[in-house]
Amino acid sequence: MATQLESEAHANADAFRTEVRQFLAANFPEDLKGKGNLLAGLDGPTSETAVQQRWREAVGERGWGTPTWPKEYGGGGLTRAEARIVEQEFAKVGAYNPIGGMGVLMFGPTLLEYGNEMQKRAHIPPICRGEIRWCQGYSEPNAGSDLANIQTFAADMGDHYLVNGQKTWTSGGQWADKCFALVRTDRSDKHKGISFLLIDMDAPGVEVRPITMISGTSPFCETFFTDVKVPKANLVGKEGEGWTIGKRLLQHERTNISGGGRLAGMMDQSLGDIAKTYGETDGDGALADKVLRDRIADFEIRWNSFLLTARRALEESKAQGGVSEISSVLKKLGTRLSQERSELLIVIRGLQGLGWEGDAFSESEREDVRGWLFGKASTIYGGSTEIQNNIIAKRVLGMLDHQ
Amino acid sequence: MAVLSEEQEMLRNMARNWATNESPVSEFRKVRAAGEPQAYNSAAYAMMAQMGWAGIIIPEAHGGSDFGFLSAGLVVEELGKTLTASPLLATSIAASAILLGGSDAQKAKWLPRLASGESVATLAVDEGAHHHPLAIGTIVSGGRLSGRKAFVPEAHGANLFIVAARDGLYLVDKGDGVLLATRRLTDQRSYADVAFEGAAADKLAGGGDSLLDDVLDRARLLTAAEMLGMAQALFDMTLDYLKQRVQFDQLLASFQALQHRMADLFTDLAQMRSAVEAGLQAVDAGFGVARSATVAKAEANRVLHAISNQAIQLHGGIGMTDEYNVGFYLKRARVLEASWGSSGYLRDRFAALSGY
Numbered sequence: 001m002a003t004q005l006e007s008e009a010h011a012n013a014d015a016f017r018t019e020v021r022q023f024l025a026a027n028f029p030e031d032l033k034g035k036g037n038l039l040a041g042l043d044g045p046t047s048e049t050a051v052q053q054r055w056r057e058a059v060g061e062r063g064w065g066t067p068t069w070p071k072e073y074g075g076g077g078l079t080r081a082e083a084r085i086v087e088q089e090f091a092k093v094g095a096y097n098p099i100g101g102m103g104v105l106m107f108g109p110t111l112l113e114y115g116n117e118m119q120k121r122a123h124i125p126p127i128c129r130g131e132i133r134w135c136q137g138y139s140e141p142n143a144g145s146d147l148a149n150i151q152t153f154a155a156d157m158g159d160h161y162l163v164n165g166q167k168t169w170t171s172g173g174q175w176a177d178k179c180f181a182l183v184r185t186d187r188s189d190k191h192k193g194i195s196f197l198l199i200d201m202d203a204p205g206v207e208v209r210p211i212t213m214i215s216g217t218s219p220f221c222e223t224f225f226t227d228v229k230v231p232k233a234n235l236v237g238k239e240g241e242g243w244t245i246g247k248r249l250l251q252h253e254r255t256n257i258s259g260g261g262r263l264a265g266m267m268d269q270s271l272g273d274i275a276k277t278y279g280e281t282d283g284d285g286a287l288a289d290k291v292l293r294d295r296i297a298d299f300e301i302r303w304n305s306f307l308l309t310a311r312r313a314l315e316e317s318k319a320q321g322g323v324s325e326i327s328s329v330l331k332k333l334g335t336r337l338s339q340e341r342s343e344l345l346i347v348i349r350g351l352q353g354l355g356w357e358g359d360a361f362s363e364s365e366r367e368d369v370r371g372w373l374f375g376k377a378s379t380i381y382g383g384s385t386e387i388q389n390n391i392i393a394k395r396v397l398g399m400l401d402h403q
Numbered sequence: 404m405a406v407l408s409e410e411q412e413m414l415r416n417m418a419r420n421w422a423t424n425e426s427p428v429s430e431f432r433k434v435r436a437a438g439e440p441q442a443y444n445s446a447a448y449a450m451m452a453q454m455g456w457a458g459i460i461i462p463e464a465h466g467g468s469d470f471g472f473l474s475a476g477l478v479v480e481e482l483g484k485t486l487t488a489s490p491l492l493a494t495s496i497a498a499s500a501i502l503l504g505g506s507d508a509q510k511a512k513w514l515p516r517l518a519s520g521e522s523v524a525t526l527a528v529d530e531g532a533h534h535h536p537l538a539i540g541t542i543v544s545g546g547r548l549s550g551r552k553a554f555v556p557e558a559h560g561a562n563l564f565i566v567a568a569r570d571g572l573y574l575v576d577k578g579d580g581v582l583l584a585t586r587r588l589t590d591q592r593s594y595a596d597v598a599f600e601g602a603a604a605d606k607l608a609g610g611g612d613s614l615l616d617d618v619l620d621r622a623r624l625l626t627a628a629e630m631l632g633m634a635q636a637l638f639d640m641t642l643d644y645l646k647q648r649v650q651f652d653q654l655l656a657s658f659q660a661l662q663h664r665m666a667d668l669f670t671d672l673a674q675m676r677s678a679v680e681a682g683l684q685a686v687d688a689g690f691g692v693a694r695s696a697t698v699a700k701a702e703a704n705r706v707l708h709a710i711s712n713q714a715i716q717l718h719g720g721i722g723m724t725d726e727y728n729v730g731f732y733l734k735r736a737r738v739l740e741a742s743w744g745s746s747g748y749l750r751d752r753f754a755a756l757s758g759y
C-alpha cells in the first residue's frame with residue numbers, strides 16, 4: 001500500500017507531467033518534429049531559423065534544457081524525477097532539447113561547483129538559454145595525453161593576465177564565443193602551476209585556424225593566443241587549482257561521451273533491422289546470412305550490457321553525489337562499442353556502406369561513413385582509451401606504477 | 404619475406420625506389436584534388452608499364468616478362484605502401500582471366516596491349532554491394548551481353564571489361580551499349596556501376612568450369628598483396644611515430660602497453676605476409692590456389708583492419724587530420740576488405756573448401 005508521501009509524490013508528478021505537455025502544446029512547432037538538435041551540438045555554425053530560435057528561447061526561459069541546474073542561475077531547478085518526465089514528454093512528441101554544447105555538457109557543471117557567485121551569475125544563465133557557445137582550450141601540440149604539460153602562459157600583469165601560447169584540436173573553436181582554458185601561471189610546478197581561465201574568443205590576439213579531418217569536415221582548430229588580455233575576474237578557483245578543476249571537468253566530459261544521448265540515440269534502430277533491409281531473410285524472417293547474424297547478435301548483446309552498466313553507474317553515482325571514476329569504464333566501453341557498430345554497418349552494407357558522395361548513396365549511408373571516420377576520434381579525445389585504462393588500473397584497482 | 408630470386412629482388416627494389424621517389428602519397432593527394440573519375444595519373448601508369456610491370460604475369464610471347472604472381476605481388480605491395488593509384492591491379496587481374504580462359508587469338512589480341520600499357524582492363528563480376536559470384540543475372544544472347552555490374556574498379560580508365568555472365572566470362576570492349584555511372588567511394592578511386600545493354604561480347608571459352616573461381620582467386624591474391632603493402636606501411640609509420648613522440652617526459656615507445664600492442668601487430672603482420680606470399684607462390688606452382696588464396700585474403704582483411712584502426716589510435720589527434728596520411732590507408736583498407744570477399748564470405752568459403 002502506498003504511503004501518503006508516495007501518493008503525494010505521484011500526484012505532483014502527474015501535475016508536472018501535465019504542465020510539460022501544456023508547454024509542449026503551446027511552444028513546440030510541428031515542423032521541428034523529429035529534427036536533430038544540430039545547433040545545440042558542439043559544432044556547426046549558428047544559423048538558426050526563426051522557428052528554431054523561438055523553440056530554443058521557450059525552452060531556455062523555463063530552464064528545461066538544463067533541467068536539474070539551480071533555478072537562481074537560469075536552470076530548471078527540477079528533481080531528477082521531474083527531469084526524466086521532461087525528457088519523456090519531449091521524446092513522445094519528437095521534440096529535441098535545443099540547449100547543448102560544451103557549456104551544458106562540461107563547463108556549466110564544473111563552474112557550478114568551483115565558480116564564485118559572480119562567475120555563476122555571469123556565465124550560467126546564457127548557457128541555460130543557449131546563447132553562448134563554449135570551447136575547450138586544453139590540448140596543445142605537446143600536451144595531449146600528458147595534459148599537465150601545457151605551456152600556454154598567463155602572466156600576472158597586476159589587474160589582468162597576459163596570455164601567450166597555442167592550443168590545438170579546439171573543437172568548435174571557430175564558432176565559439178568563449179573558451180575555458182588550462183593555462184600555466186607557474187613554471188616551477190607541473191600540476192600546481194596550472195590555472196583555469198575563461199577567455200573571450202573575440203579578444204584581440206586570439207586567432208583560430210580550422211583543421212580538416214579525415215571525415216572531410218573541419219570541426220576543430222588550432223588556436224593561437226598572442227598577448228591576449230584576460231581580466232583577473234575570469235580566473236576560476238585560485239591560481240594553481242586549474243588541474244583539480246580541469247580534471248573534474250574531464251569526468252563530466254567522459255560521462256557525456258559515453259552515457260550521453262548521442263550514443264543512445266544512435267542505437268534507436270537495431271543493426272539486425274538494418275541488415276534485413278540490405279540482405280535476404282529466410283522463411284522465418286531471420287537473416288539468411290548466418291555469419292552476419294551471429295556478429296550482430298554478439299554486438300547487440302554487449303551493447304545491451306553496456307546500457308545496463310551505464311544505467312547502474314548513473315544510479316550509483318547519484319547515490320554518491322556526482323560523477324566518479326566509473327566514468328572511465330563507461331567512456332572506454334561506450335566509444336569502443338560505437339566504433340564497432342560503425343564497422344558493422346559497413347559490413348552489413350558492403351561497398352554501398354563506403355560511399356563518399358553522390359546520389360547513389362542515401363543520405364544516411366553517406367552520413368554513416370563520415371560518422372565512422374569521425375568516430376575514430378572518440379577513443380582519442382576526452383582521455384584516450386589507453387589513458388582510461390591507466391586510470392582504471394591505477395586509481396580504481398590500485399595497481400602500481402613501473403618501479 | 405619469401406626467399407626471392409635475384410631478379411625478383413631487383414624488381415622489388417626498383418618498385419620500392421619508384422614508389423618512394425616518384426609516387427609518394429603526395430601524388431595520390433594530387434589525384435584526389437583533381438577529382439577526375441578516372442582517379443589515376445595516366446603518365447604515371449605509362450611509366451609503370453614501360454618498366455614492364457603490367458606484363459609481369461604475361462608470357463614473353465605476348466609481350467610480357469612471365470615473372471609470375473609472386474613477382475607481380477611484390478610490385479603491387481610496394482605500390483600499396485604509398486597508395487599509388489593505378490589500374491595495374493585491375494589490369495593484372497583481367498590479364499590473368501585472358502591467360503586462363505582465352506583462345507590463342509584472344510591472347511594475341513589483348514595481352515600485348517595490356518602488357519604495354521596501351522590498354523587497361525578490369526574484371527566485372529558482382530552485381531550488388533557484396534561479393535557474391537553465384538548471384539549473376541547477366542546474360543548473353545546472340546553475342547550480345549546485357550546486365551548490370553556494381554562498383555567496377557577502374558571502370559573509367561578501362562578499354563576492356565572481363566564480364567561474368569551466367570554461362571561464363573566474356574570480353575567486352577568499352578563502346579556501344581556500355582554505360583558508366585560513377586560511384587565515389589571513401590577511398591576516392593575509380594569505381595562505377597556499369598550497365599551493359601546488348602554490348603558485343605566475346606566468350607573466354609577455355610579454362611573449364613572453374614574459370615571464374617580461378618580468376619577470383621587471383622583477384623583476391625593481388626588485392627591481398629596491395630593490402631600487405633598498406634599494412635606494412637601503416638605499421639612502419641606508427642612505429643616511427645611512437646619512437647618520436649614524447650608525452651609524460653618519455654617516448655610513447657617506452658610505454659609497455661604500447662610495446663605489447665605493437666608486438667601483437669607485428670605478429671599479425673608476420674601471419675599476413677606468410678599467407679599472402681604463400682598464396683602468390685601457389686599460383687606460380689599451380690597447386691592449391693583456391694585454399695591459399697582464401698586464407699591470404701582472409702588474413703589480409705583481418706590484419707589490415709586491425710592495423711588501420713590501431714594506426715589512427717596510436718597517432719592520437721594528428722592521425723585524425725586530413726593532412727596526415729593515415730586516414731587514406733584506413734579508407735582504402737575498408738574498400739579492399741569488402742572487395743572480392745569480406746571476412747565473412749572468405750570464412751564460409753574456407754569452410755566449404757575444407758569440407759565442413
Ligand SMILES: Cc1cc2nc3c(=O)[nH]c(=O)nc-3n(C[C@H](O)[C@H](O)[C@H](O)COP(=O)(O)OP(=O)(O)OC[C@H]3O[C@@H](n4cnc5c(N)ncnc54)[C@H](O)[C@@H]3O)c2cc1C
Pocket residue numbers: 135136137138139140141143144145146168169170171172220377380381382383384385386387390648650651655658660661716717718719720721723
Ligand atoms: C576530434 C577531436 C576533438 C578534440 N577536441 C578537443 C577540444 O575541444 N579541446 C581540447 O583541448 N582537446 C581536444 N582534442 C584533443 C584530445 O584531447 C587529444 O587528442 C588527446 O588528449 C590525445 O592527445 P594527443 O592527440 O596528443 O595524442 P598522444 O597523447 O600523443 O597519444 C598518442 C597515443 O599514445 C597513447 N598514449 C599516450 N600516453 C600513454 C601512456 N601513458 N600509456 C599508454 N598509451 C599512451 C595514446 O592513448 C594514443 O593512443 C580533440 C581531439 C580530437 C581527435
